[in-house]
Amino acid sequence: xxxxxxxxxxxxxxxxxxxxxxxxxxxxxxxxxxxxxxxxxxxxxxxxxxxxxxxxxxxxxxxxxxxxxxxxxxxxxxxxxxxxxxxxxxxxxxxxxxxxxxxxxxxxxxxxxxxxxxxxxxxxxxxxxxxxxxxxxxxxxxxxxxxxxxxxxxxxxxxxxxxxxxxxxxxxxxxxxxxxxxxxxxxxxxxxxxxxxxxxxxxxxxxxxxxxxxxxxxxxxxxxxxxxxxxxxxxxxxxxxxxxxxxxxxxxxxxxxxxxxxxxxxxxxxxxxxxxxxxxxxxxxxxxxxxxxxxxxxxxxxxxxxxxxxxxxxxxxxxxxxxxxxxxxx
Amino acid sequence: xxxxxxxxxxxxxxxxxxxxxxxxxxxxxxxxxxxxxxxxxxxxxxxxxxxxxxxxxxxxxxxxxxxxxxxxxxxxxxxxxxxxxxxxxxxxxxxxxxxxxxxxxxxxxxxxxxxxxxxxxxxxxxxxxxxxxxxxxxxxxxxxxxxxxxxxxxxxxxxxxxxxxxxxxxxxxxxxxxxxxxxxxxxxxxxxxxxxxxxxxxxxxxxxxxxxxxxxxxxxxxxxxxxxxxxxxxxxxxxxxxxxxxxxxxxxxxxxxxxxxxxxxxxxxxxxxxxxxxxxxxxxxxxxxxxxxxxxxxxxxxxxxxxxxxxxxxxxxxxxxxxxxxxxxxxxxxxxxxxxxxxxxxxxxxxxxxxxxxxxxxxxxxxxxxxxxxxxxxxxxxxxxxxxxxxxxxxxxxxxxxxxxxxxxxxxxxxxxxxxxxxxxxxxxxxxxxxxxxxxxxxxxxxxxxxxxxxxxxxxxxxxxxxxxxxxxxxxxxxxxx
Numbered sequence: 001x002x003x004x005x006x007x008x009x010x011x012x013x014x015x016x017x018x019x020x021x022x023x024x025x026x027x028x029x030x031x032x033x034x035x036x037x038x039x040x041x042x043x044x045x046x047x048x049x050x051x052x053x054x055x056x057x058x059x060x061x062x063x064x065x066x067x068x069x070x071x072x073x074x075x076x077x078x079x080x081x082x083x084x085x086x087x088x089x090x091x092x093x094x095x096x097x098x099x100x101x102x103x104x105x106x107x108x109x110x111x112x113x114x115x116x117x118x119x120x121x122x123x124x125x126x127x128x129x130x131x132x133x134x135x136x137x138x139x140x141x142x143x144x145x146x147x148x149x150x151x152x153x154x155x156x157x158x159x160x161x162x163x164x165x166x167x168x169x170x171x172x173x174x175x176x177x178x179x180x181x182x183x184x185x186x187x188x189x190x191x192x193x194x195x196x197x198x199x200x201x202x203x204x205x206x207x208x209x210x211x212x213x214x215x216x217x218x219x220x221x222x223x224x225x226x227x228x229x230x231x232x233x234x235x236x237x238x239x240x241x242x243x244x245x246x247x248x249x250x251x252x253x254x255x256x257x258x259x260x261x262x263x264x265x266x267x268x269x270x271x272x273x274x275x276x277x278x279x280x281x282x283x284x285x286x287x288x289x290x291x292x293x294x295x296x297x298x299x300x301x302x303x304x305x306x307x308x309x310x311x312x313x314x315x316x317x318x319x320x321x322x323x324x325x326x327x328x329x330x
Numbered sequence: 331x332x333x334x335x336x337x338x339x340x341x342x343x344x345x346x347x348x349x350x351x352x353x354x355x356x357x358x359x360x361x362x363x364x365x366x367x368x369x370x371x372x373x374x375x376x377x378x379x380x381x382x383x384x385x386x387x388x389x390x391x392x393x394x395x396x397x398x399x400x401x402x403x404x405x406x407x408x409x410x411x412x413x414x415x416x417x418x419x420x421x422x423x424x425x426x427x428x429x430x431x432x433x434x435x436x437x438x439x440x441x442x443x444x445x446x447x448x449x450x451x452x453x454x455x456x457x458x459x460x461x462x463x464x465x466x467x468x469x470x471x472x473x474x475x476x477x478x479x480x481x482x483x484x485x486x487x488x489x490x491x492x493x494x495x496x497x498x499x500x501x502x503x504x505x506x507x508x509x510x511x512x513x514x515x516x517x518x519x520x521x522x523x524x525x526x527x528x529x530x531x532x533x534x535x536x537x538x539x540x541x542x543x544x545x546x547x548x549x550x551x552x553x554x555x556x557x558x559x560x561x562x563x564x565x566x567x568x569x570x571x572x573x574x575x576x577x578x579x580x581x582x583x584x585x586x587x588x589x590x591x592x593x594x595x596x597x598x599x600x601x602x603x604x605x606x607x608x609x610x611x612x613x614x615x616x617x618x619x620x621x622x623x624x625x626x627x628x629x630x631x632x633x634x635x636x637x638x639x640x641x642x643x644x645x646x647x648x649x650x651x652x653x654x655x656x657x658x659x660x661x662x663x664x665x666x667x668x669x670x671x672x673x674x675x676x677x678x679x680x681x682x683x684x685x686x687x688x689x690x691x692x693x694x695x696x697x698x699x700x701x702x703x704x705x706x707x708x709x710x711x712x713x714x715x716x717x718x719x720x721x722x723x724x725x726x727x728x729x730x731x732x733x734x735x736x737x738x739x740x741x742x743x744x745x746x747x748x749x750x751x752x753x754x755x756x757x758x759x760x761x762x763x764x765x766x767x768x769x770x771x772x773x774x775x776x777x778x779x780x781x782x783x784x785x786x787x788x789x790x791x792x793x794x795x796x797x798x799x800x801x802x803x804x805x806x807x808x809x810x811x812x
Contacts, residue, residue, distance in 0.1 A: 002586050003598045095562045099575025114385075158600060257601045308600040 001158045005097045007309040009159055012093040013166030016109075019086035020143040021174040021209075022073060023136040025050060028208035030129055035200040044069045049181045050174075051081050071126040074136075083139065087116045102153045105146065112142045161252040165304060168252070172245035173297050175209060179232055180290040183225070183283055202228050211240045229286065230278045233293075242293065246270045249300075262303040269296035342488050344748040345760060346411050357412040357808040360526035364519075365409070370756040376518050377408050377753050383514055405801030406511060407752045408518060411763060411783040415529060415809040421484065421492060421767070422777045424677030427667060429480050429769045432497060432654050434670035436476040439653060440466050450669050455658055455686070458737040460707050461500075463615060465622050466650030469639055472545045475771050477654065478646035479538070479610075481505070484765045484781075485680075486748035493680045493745070495764065497663070499647060499655040501612045504802075505534060505768045506569035508782040509576075511804040527809040529779045534768065535576030537776045538610075542577070544772040545644035546607040553607035555579040556597060558587075560613050560629040565796075570612050579610070589633030595643045608644045609634075615649050657706045657740045658684055681743060685736040694741040695732065698725045701741040703732070716792065718744055747792055750803065752785060762786045764794050765805065780805035 029047060045064040048054040053072070056079060061068040074083045091113040098106040116139060123131045147167075154160050182205050202223040206212040215223065215231050218238070235241040239248075250266055253259040276289060342350075347358035354362040365373060384406055438445050439462070445451045456462060481502025483495040512531050516523060539555070546553035559570035561583050574581035580597060588596045588603060596603035611618065617627040619634040637643045653659070661682040664675045683690040683701070694701060703715040715728045732739045749760035767781030783803040784794035794800040 001600050002580060002582060003600055004583065004586055005581075006600045092562065095567070095571070096581070099571050099581060110385075 001100075001162075003309050005100065006158070006162045007305075008093040008096045009100075009162040010166035010304070010309075012090045013163040014170040015086040015090035015093070016143055016146065017167045017170035018081060018174065019083050019090070020140050021171065022051070022081070022083050022086070023139045023143075024210060025174075025178065025208045026070070026073060027133055027136045027140075028204045030133060031207070032200055032204035035204075036197060046181055047073060050177050052177070053079055053081055067127045070132065074125055074132075075120045083136075084116055084120060087113050087139075097159070100159045102149060104153075105149055108142070108146055108149065112139070112146070115139070115142065156255065158256060161255045162308075164252040165249055168245035168249045169297060169301060169304075171240065172242045173294070175232060175240060175242050175245070176290050176293045176297070178205065178209060179229055180287060180294075183229065183286055183290075199223055206232070209240045211238050214238045214240075226279065226281075229281075233278070234273060234276075243270070243273060246273070256308070258307050260307075262300065262307050265296070265300045265303040269293070269300060272296065343746045343760070343762075344486055344488050344490050346413070346486070346748050346750040346763070347409075348751070355412070355414075356810055357414040357806070360808075361410060361412060361522055361806070364522050364525065373408065373753055374756050380406055380408050380514050380518055383517065404507065404796050405787050406514065407761075407785055407787075407801055407803045408515070409751050409753055409758065410515065410804045410806045411750045411765070411785075412806045412808055413780065415807050418780065418807045420676065424494075424675070425480075425482060425767055425769050425777050426771075426775050427671065427673065427676055428482065428494065428497065428663060429477060429771050429775065431663065431666040431670050432480070432499065433475045433477055433771060435659075435666045436648075436651060436654050437470075437474040438670075440469060440476075440650060445666075445669060448669070450665055451662055455662075455737070456653075458686075459653055459656060459659070460738075461615070461650075461652030461656055463623075463650035463653070465635060465639075466648070469648070469650075471648045472547075472644060473772055476648040476651045478541060478545070478648075478770060478772055480769045480771075481766050481781075482769065484677075484767065485745055488746040488748075492677065494663075494677050495680055496657065496660060497655060498766075500614060500652045501566075501647070502766070502768065503566040503569050503612075504766050504782040504784070504796075505778070506572040507802050508768075508778065508780070508805070509534060509572075511782075511802060515804040529807045529809060531779050531805075534778055535573060537770055538573065539577040539579070541770045541772045541776070542579075542608045542610055542644075542646060545646060547641050547644055548607050554597070554604060555608045555610065556582045556587075556606050558582055558584065558609050558611040558613055558631070560584075560617070564612070566612065573610075580606075584613070584627075584629045584631050587631040587634070589631060589637050593633065593637040593640045593642055595631070595634065595637045606643055608646065610646050615652055618645075618649055655707075657682070657704050658686070658737065661740065680745065683741040685732045685739040685741065690741075691732065691736055694739075695729055697741075698729060700744060702744050703728050703739055703741045706738045706740060716744065744792075747786075750783075750785070752787070752803075754789075759789065761789070762792050762794070763803065780807045 026047060029044070044066050045054065047069055048057050048064060051073065057064065057069065057072050060076070060078060061072060072079055072082065076082045077085055077088070079085060091109050094101070094106060094109050119125060119135050119138075123135060125132050125135050150160065150163060182201075202225055203212060206215050206223065206228060209232060211232060214237070215228065218235065219227050219231055231238060232241055234243045236243055236247070238244060246266060246269060250263070253263050253266065272292065281289070347355060347362060349355060384404075435445065435451075439456065446453050446456065477499040479502060481498040481504060483498065484492050485495045486492050508531060542555050543553050555577065557570050557574040557579050559567060559581060561567065564570070571581055573579075580586075582597055586597055587606070588598060590596065595606045595609070597606055613629055616624045617630045619630050619632060620627045621632050622635040623630070634643070634645070635649065638645050638649065661679065661684055664679055667673055667675045683694050685691045685694055694703065697717075698715070699717045701717045703717065705713045708714075715724060717725065720728075747762040747764065749762050751758035752761040763783050763785040765781050765783050768778045770776040783805045784796070785801050785803055786792055786794045786799070787801045788799055791799065
């Protein structure tokens with residue numbers, strides 16, 4: 001497989017995951033708002049912090065408010081992480097390798113892009129909460145259909161593995177950011193907030209990461225912040241946990257050639273995750289730790305980039321192989 | 331048979347589906363009768379379905395000027411263009427003959443130049459050729475074939491004669507639309523395919539892959555083949571991707587290649603460098619190799635020409651092939667057929683006046699209002715003058731250009747391009763069209779069954795190019811009952 005194509009596959013998967021995570025997080029925040037007592041000040045800017053685009057937002061919009069934040073996060077093409085930008089980028093990337101994916105995939109990703117574009121042109125997605133919920137749910141469902149299509153009809157070849165790497169890296173990255181930002185915002189115990197409201201906040205986080213039902217099944221109905229963090233970071237069964245993302249990437253790397261350095265980076269990240277004493281963690285230490293997770297994920301990304309996307313001219317070519325021509329289809 | 335709503339074209343234009351009396355031609359009988367039964371409402375619905383399918387399938391071409399959204403769906407008309415298999419067989423033979431002669435010419439011009447010595451082809455035309463690449467002199471591509479893929483444009487005049495209008499030998503495009511158009515028609519009208527014998531077109535990708543494999547300089551039955559594309563902003567990117575997929579070849583951009591010090595060409599892959607045997611390039615000569623041609627090319631591969639000349643990699647079409655894709659050279663193709671093949675041309679050329687010849691030029695300048703004037707080296711229908719439709723100022727401007735650079739202009743009579751019924755709103759109207767079959771040549775040769783029918787969607791227009799308001803139709807070569 002061409003290095004450029006591998007890179008585009010990887011980034012397409014990252015963009016699609018980012019679009020879905022963003023959609024989820026926005027919807028979950030909107031639903032949370034409905035649970036809060038009337039008149040509660042809701043910090044919409046938490047969404048900006050999670051995406052790491054607060055500065056850019058300020059540059060274009062100034063004071064954060066629900067509508068402008070929504071426009072920025074969903075519909076603004078000047079924001080490279082906006083839902084529109086992500087879906088557009090994913091589709092543009094897909095152009096360069098649509099011949100490697102099941103034929104329907106291009107039709108669907110094209111249709112996802114057209115849906116987003118039309119939806120944003122026609123509806124008041126930023127201002128109308130009901131329209132927004134519905135729109136984002138559609139985007140999430142369509143993205144699920146894309147993943148489902150790949151899982152059910154794509155060979156587990158190199159192309160598939162790069163999609164898997166991109167998806168999981170982005171998911172782990174977003175997940176750890178969400179936990180980080182939310183833990184910093186939500187006070188460690190229920191001082192000042194009624195117990196139910198406090199529950200609602202963590203319900204929203206779990207729901208935002210599509211992990212609420214699994215949490216209830218595996219951990220319990222009562223949601224405790226410490227256990228929620230543990231679950232989202234380290235649960236080995238929940239496919240949204242950072243731990244599961246790493247495990248999935250490990251499987252992906254096992255299929256690929258030259259995986260030595262990325263696999264090392266991955267193991268380092270996982271080891272750090274396993275050794276962590278979550279129970280005794282103060283918010284400050286948790287933040288420090290999550291910061292480290294972010295850095296580790298960054299390292300992992302760079303090691304994948306170096307191993308696969310930047311083929312070096314000093315590497316000696318491999319001999320004329322029968323099997324490598326199949327790599328074109330693979 | 332229910333009457334089909336159709337205003338037959340006036341002025342004696344030849345219609346592909348109907349006789350001057352308004353009766354269906356034999357090859358069109360089944361489809362017209364079926365369309366008549368369906369009625370306008372149902373036709374409109376199927377047209378809408380086709381449009382939606384095209385949008386969903388992302389069958390698009392790209393328009394350079396439109397930033398942001400670069401895709402444009404190419405209008406597709408659901409009324410097929412039909413032709414009898416008997417008539418097609420003659421065209422097929424004519425196209426093979428023509429490409430064979432063109433390849434003899436190109437190989438001769440870059441090697442012995444017998445045709446110049448024998449005085450059949452004037453030396454000054456070669457000297458004025460913009461697409462002659464001296465860097466290609468003395469090279470011997472496999473089978474002495476330079477143009478492995480050719481897309482000739484055919485048109486039919488009022489009297490029914492089919493002419494070759496031009497031979498596209500550089501990087502002809504459109505074959506993917508031919509294939510997709512058939513896919514769409516099979517989805518839309520499965521019932522008609524059961525009513526008459528429509529010859530299939532879908533073996534083209536396999537034929538192309540086989541032809542390219544034959545060019546491989548290394549032995550072994552699985553050569554590494556790459557389609558070299560300028561990238562997603564190229565108007566034919568959809569096609570590059572489509573063909574690579576169909577052939578199981580790499581779809582690569584210039585930056586994916588690397589030429590080493592031993593003049594071998596490699597692809598950068600996730601497993602390291604992979605040696606390439608055959609490149610189906612969809613990049614013009616000018617941009618192919620910045621070491622030899624345009625230095626500022628960022629879509630080419632530095633060192634590619636070294637490798638090609640040394641024979642470590644095959645390139646289709648070979649660099650320099652464009653020398654024969656020149657409207658002045660075109661005028662000599664019938665002579666090439668006589669000279670190299672010792673045969674009479676099966677398909678005629680459109681009569682062509684070469685402005686470089688004094689007599690011709692005088693005639694052209696005196697008859698600008700009747701002629702079509704074309705620059706020798708443009709494609710895509712750009713830079714033409716359609717005399718009868720041009721203003722006096724436009725004609726004056728062309729007269730000046732011709733006087734300045736006579737070598738670069740030719741003129742032809744304005745042909746009354748044939749028409750076919752085309753769905754406009756809820757009824758059928760005649761629209762002018764042409765036909766672009768694709769011809770392959772390596773060890774053997776091959777011609778697509780039919781080709782891509784391009785249609786001018788505006789009433790009366792003769793411009794069928796996708797970039798200028800043209801659309802396309804499926805082309806049905808119909809085997810009639812014996």
